[in-house]
Amino acid sequence: MRLxxxxxxxxxxxxxxxxxxxxxxxxxxxxxxxxxxxxxxHGGYDAMILDVMLPGLSGYELVRTLRAxxxxxxxxxxxxKDGEYDQADGLDCGADDYLTKPFSYVVLLARLRALLRRxxxxxxxxxxxxxxxxxxxxxxxxxxDTEVTLxxxxxxxxxxxxxxxxxxxxxxxxxxxxxxxxxxxxxxxxEVYVGYLRRKLGRDRLETVRGAGYRLAT
Amino acid sequence: MRLxxxxxxxxxxxxxxxxxxxxxxxxxxxxxxxxxxxxxxHGGYDAMILDVMLPGLSGYELVRTLRAxxxxxxxxxxxxKDGEYDQADGLDCGADDYLTKPFSYVVLLARLRALLRRxxxxxxxxxxxxxxxxxxxxxxxxxxDTEVTLxxxxxxxxxxxxxxxxxxxxxxxxxxxxxxxxxxxxxxxxEVYVGYLRRKLGRDRLETVRGAGYRLAT
DNA sequence: CTCGGCGCTGAGAACGTGCTGAGGACGCCG
DNA sequence: CGGCGTCCTCAGCACGTTCTCAGCGCCGAG
Numbered sequence: 001m002r003l004x005x006x007x008x009x010x011x012x013x014x015x016x017x018x019x020x021x022x023x024x025x026x027x028x029x030x031x032x033x034x035x036x037x038x039x040x041x042h043g044g045y046d047a048m049i050l051d052v053m054l055p056g057l058s059g060y061e062l063v064r065t066l067r068a069x070x071x072x073x074x075x076x077x078x079x080x081k082d083g084e085y086d087q088a089d090g091l092d093c094g095a096d097d098y099l100t101k102p103f104s105y106v107v108l109l110a111r112l113r114a115l116l117r118r119x120x121x122x123x124x125x126x127x128x129x130x131x132x133x134x135x136x137x138x139x140x141x142x143x144x145d146t147e148v149t150l151x152x153x154x155x156x157x158x159x160x161x162x163x164x165x166x167x168x169x170x171x172x173x174x175x176x177x178x179x180x181x182x183x184x185x186x187x188x189x190x191e192v193y194v195g196y197l198r199r200k201l202g203r204d205r206l207e208t209v210r211g212a213g214y215r216l217a218t
Numbered sequence: 219m220r221l222x223x224x225x226x227x228x229x230x231x232x233x234x235x236x237x238x239x240x241x242x243x244x245x246x247x248x249x250x251x252x253x254x255x256x257x258x259x260h261g262g263y264d265a266m267i268l269d270v271m272l273p274g275l276s277g278y279e280l281v282r283t284l285r286a287x288x289x290x291x292x293x294x295x296x297x298x299k300d301g302e303y304d305q306a307d308g309l310d311c312g313a314d315d316y317l318t319k320p321f322s323y324v325v326l327l328a329r330l331r332a333l334l335r336r337x338x339x340x341x342x343x344x345x346x347x348x349x350x351x352x353x354x355x356x357x358x359x360x361x362x363d364t365e366v367t368l369x370x371x372x373x374x375x376x377x378x379x380x381x382x383x384x385x386x387x388x389x390x391x392x393x394x395x396x397x398x399x400x401x402x403x404x405x406x407x408x409e410v411y412v413g414y415l416r417r418k419l420g421r422d423r424l425e426t427v428r429g430a431g432y433r434l435a436t
Numbered sequence: 437c438t439c440g441g442c443g444c445t446g447a448g449a450a451c452g453t454g455c456t457g458a459g460g461a462c463g464c465c466g
Numbered sequence: 467c468g469g470c471g472t473c474c475t476c477a478g479c480a481c482g483t484t485c486t487c488a489g490c491g492c493c494g495a496g
Contacts, residue, residue: 192484370472
C-alpha cells in the first residue's frame with residue numbers, strides 16, 4: 001500500500017512517515033501544496049494524508065483541484081483546530097475523512113484503514129504456506145513448528161511474499177513495497193535479503209525466476 | 219449495542235447521547251455516581267463511558283467497586299485534565315481505556331469501537347501470565363507470590379501489556395495508550411520504563427522485538 | 437563453445453535502535 | 467523549608483541490522 005503525506009511541519013511529517021512505514025506502508029512526503037498536488041496526480045498512491053495549512057496551495061484547494069480533474073484518490077484531511085477552518089468545509093471540498101489536530105495516532109491508523117478497506121478483503125490472522133507460518137500480530141515465523149528469528153527487514157520481505165504465494169514478484173515491486181525505495185536504488189539489496197531468507201528458511205523455498213523476479217514455493 | 223454514559227454535566231451528556239445514538243447505539247445516561255453504579259450492575263450494557271468527576275461517588279471508586287464485584291464491563295474513562303487526577307491513576311483502578319478532556323468525538327468513537335471489539339466479558343478477576351499476577355481492582359502485582367511495588371506509570375504499562383500477552387506491541391501504541399502522547403513524543407520514554415519493569419520483574423519477561431516493539435513472554 | 441549479463445555471496449563499513457545511568461523538574465509531606 | 471518519590475530528559479555506549487561493494491559462478495543466447 002502506497003501513501004502520500006502532504007505536510008509542511010517537518011517533525012510531524014517525519015513522525016508520520018516513520019510510524020506508517022512501521023505499519024508496512026510505503027510512504028512518500030511532500031512539503032508544499034503544489035508538490036503534493038503533483039505527486040497525487042502522478043504517483044499512483046492508494047491514499048493521501050493531507051494537511052490543510054500548506055505553503056503555496058491550501059489542502060482545500062488541493063482536493064478541489066484533484067476532484068475537478070477526476071482523481072478519486074481517498075483523502076484523509078488534517079487540520080489545526082484554530083477555528084478558522086472547520087470540519088464541514090473539509091468534507092465539502094471532497095475529502096473522504098477528517099481529523100483535527102492534535103489527533104491520536106491509533107485513530108489516524110483506524111481511519112486510514114477504513115478508507116483503504118473499501119472493497120479490499122480482510123487479512124487473515126495467520127499466513128500459512130506449506131509448513132511455513134507467519135503471524136503478523138505476534139511477529140512470529142515458524143517453519144515446521146520450529147521458530148525462526150528474522151530481522152525487521154527480513155520479516156517485511158517474507159510477509160510480502162507470503163501474501164502472494166506461487167506468483168512471481170519482481171525486484172522492482174519488492175523494492176517499492178518492502179523498502180519503499182526510489183527507482184534508482186540498486187536491486188542488489190533484494191538479492192542479498194533473499195539470500196538471508198534462504199539461509200534461514202531452506203534453500204528451495206524461494207525460487208529465482210531469471211529476468212522476472214522471485215516466487216515463493218507453495 | 220447498549221451503552222451507559224455516566225456524566226453529570228448536562229450538556230456533555232446530551233451531546234454524547236445524541237452523537238452515539240446517531241451511530242446506532244442504544245444509550246442510557248446516569249447523572250450521579252451511585253446511579254451509575256446501580257445501572258452498571260443491573261443494566262446489561264456492552265460498555266460504559268464514565269466521567270471521573272461525579273457527585274456522590276467518583277469514577278475511580280465506581281470502577282473499583284464494580285471490579286471488586288466481578289463485573290467486567292468495558293469502561294472508557296473521561297477526565298478533566300485539571301491535574302488533580304492523573305491519567306496513570308485512571309488505568310490503575312481498572313478502567314480499560316482513558317481519555318482526557320477536551321477530547322475529540324472522533325477519538326472517543328474510535329476508542330469505544332476498539333473496546334467493544336476487544337470486549338472480553340469473560341475476564342478473570344486477576345490477569346495472570348506465567349507466574350505474574352496483576353489485580354486491576356486492588357492495584358497489586360505479584361511475581362511468584364511475592365509482591366512487587368510499582369509506580370503508577372509502571373503499573374499502567376504492565377497492565378496494558380498483560381492484556382495482550384505474546385503479541386508484539388509497538389512503542390507508538392504504548393505511547394498512545396499509556397502516556398496519551400502525541401506522535402512527536404520521543405519513544406525513549408517507553409524504553410526507560412520497560413527498563414524499570416525489567417529490573418522489578420526479571421530480565422527476560424519483556425522481550426524486545428527490534429524494529430517492532432515489545433512482547434510480554436507467555 | 438563462448439560470451440555477456442544476471443544473480444549470489446562474503447566481508448566490512450555505516451547506520452540506527454535500544455539500553456542505561458545521571459540528573460533535573462515537580463509535587464507531596466513532614 | 468528540605469527530603470523524598472515519581473516522572474521524564476538527555477547523552478553516551480554497545481550491538482544488531484542494514485546496506486554497499488567487488489568478485490565469482492552460472493544460465494542462456496547466439
